[in-house]
Amino acid sequence: MKKTGILFLVCVYLCAGPVTLMASEYRTFEEITFKSSSFDLLEDYSETDYELAYEEIDKRKFWGWRTHTVLNNVRVSFKKETMMIIRNEGTSAIEKDYTFKTKTSNATQLSASGSIGIEAKGPIQSFKTGLDSELEFSAESSTKTTEEETIEIAIDVDPMTELRIEIYGEGKVSNGVGKLYRFFRNTKKGGWEVFTLTSQYYSIEKVMIEQ
Amino acid sequence: MKPILLTFLLLGFFAVSFYSINTISSKHTPLNVQTNQKLISMHHTEGDTFKVDLIVNTKHSMYVYEEAMVSHKLQSKDELLSLPIDLVKYAFTEHDEHFRISLTYAMTLEDASERVHLEEAILVIGYDDNKHLFIPIGEFAYDFTKDDFSSLDYTASTPIKGDYGYGDSVVGQCIGLASQSDAPLTIKDITLFSSHVKPNMDYMVEVTGPVNPLMDLETILNTPYNPKNPSVAPKTLTLSPGEKTTVCLPFATTRHLSVDHYPIQVVYGDAAHDKTLVIDDFTYADIGLDGVPHESVMRDGIIE
Structure with missing residues (x-):
């Protein structure tokens, strides 16, 4: 009876689908846009999307992962954030050399749903339970990290004006689903996603402060 | 010494020799x-x-x-x-x-x-x-060049991204300009202090809506553009006293150079003489973040 109860709980856990999404910095971007509206990020997968993708990897396996790739390095554009650099609420202009640092971010970032997990060693992420080595994108994630970038500018900021830097960029997204088999039994399943940052562009804007 | 021990010793010697030769050869890869x-x-x-x-x-x-x-x-x-x-x-x-x-x-x-x-x-x-x-x-x-600290200021500076077949780069620029003069000002030239990458004044356009770095350059210019075209009929733009506007220009290039960090010099004239506004050098792009x-x-x- 006790065994049946535990088995039932395990089944509920496995069948519950994408309960939680473990995500990286890219999921906090203000906007991420695919060129085609038919493409989705993992967080936008519907239950039907998961079911259709899981059908592709239904065949049981003695040991290890079966994976299905839905998007393979599809280009995306994004608006990352707007950084407020200087806010001049005084009555005279600020004239100065200003230095700021852009946030350090991994060029390759991961997300997962269901019972697929992510682990991180410092800034470097990988999928748990060997899924990393199953996916061709995984090898890249261990090495591609961006350095912190110091940006300097000499600038005049008028009274009641703030200086903002808007960050836009482009990247590549791969995602899909995976099932882990142990002795022909499916023990883990969920979605995986790899986001690779390829470029960032900085736009300067001086904006009047609304009173 | 027993033959079996001798065999193991010989095998060990060969393994160590093979490893050493491999390591030494890898350490002598010519530097590129x-x-x-x-x-x-x-x-x-x-x-x-x-x-x-x-x-x-x-x-x-x-x-x-x-x-x-x-x-x-x-x-x-x-x-x-x-x-x-x-x-x-x-x-x-x-x-x-x-x-x-x-x-x-x-x-x-x-x-x-x-x-x-x-x-x-x-x-x-x-x-x-x-x-x-x-x-x-x-x-x-x-x-x-010293800035003239005078009658023209900028309100925005936005790079436009593009790819002419040698990787992503900045291929144009939109600049918000504000006249702080009581007299009309004429925008005469815009440069990056470069011989090989020059804003092409022939294609300068005023835009009214918002622009961002990922917009298509030719869509902004509303005309096809070839970056190898030299400037032959540079346009000028006159700002009324206190007027604000945003102008966009494509870059003309004579070499395959990646462009991501640069100052912008705006040469403008009032009734008396020519002056310059310098937008200090700034990193407008981080390109090749995926290591390629x-x-x-x-x-x-x-x-x-």
Whole structure:
């Protein structure tokens, strides 16, 4: 009876689908846009999307992962954030050399749903339970990290004006689903996603402060 | 000695020899150094720095380590002009199939009567065994023009991204301008202090809506554009007193240079004379973050 109860709980856990999404910095971007509206990020997968993708990897396996790739390095554009650099609420202009640092971010970032997990060693992420080595994108994630970038500018900021830097960029997204088999039994399943940052562009804007 | 023991000893000797030969040969891979040729254009302010990324094929060479580098300078291709620079930051990172050396240099030149300009700049690194690495890094410009602090200011500066077949780069610029004059001002020219990358004034357009770096350049210009087209009929633009506007221009290029960091000089005139507004040099783009260099613009370095 006790065994049946535990088995039932395990089944509920496995069948519950994408309960939680473990995500990286890219999921906090203000906007991420695919060129085609038919493409989705993992967080936008519907239950039907998961079911259709899981059908592709239904065949049981003695040991290890079966994976299905839905998007393979599809280009995306994004608006990352707007950084407020200087806010001049005084009555005279600020004239100065200003230095700021852009946030350090991994060029390759991961997300997962269901019972697929992510682990991180410092800034470097990988999928748990060997899924990393199953996916061709995984090898890249261990090495591609961006350095912190110091940006300097000499600038005049008028009274009641703030200086903002808007960050836009482009990247590549791969995602899909995976099932882990142990002795022909499916023990883990969920979605995986790899986001690779390829470029960032900085736009300067001086904006009047609304009173 | 028993034959079986002798056999094991011999096998061990062969294994160690094989491993050593393999290791020694891998450590003697010829060093190959590459870089993306780019426009390095700067406007003089205190503490100016610029960065050069070198891509190398091995870490088993003394020439990739900071400790072996004893001198750094920029020189023109004809070696007539030489510019001392200070290495202020060294970083070595491993990537999938290559290694990246990021060198950040500080300018030591505090004043000059005219612009320092190297159309084909060579980075020269001297080593402690008296050998030198010469590597072309693109075009270098360092300008000392003083801003006129007067009747024109900018409200926005937005790069426009594009790709002309040699990797992502900045291919145009939109600039918000605001007249602070009581008289009409005429925008006459816009430059990046570069000989090879110039805003093409023939195609200057005023835009009314918002612009962002990922918008298509030709859509903004509302016309097809060839970056090799030289400027033949430059447009001007007159601003009424207090008027604000945003203008967008494509860059005309005569060399395959990656463009990401540059100052912008706006030359404008009022009734009396011409003046300049300089938007200080700024990093408008981080390109190649996924570690893939632009293969079409690489040049091999030479160890002499």
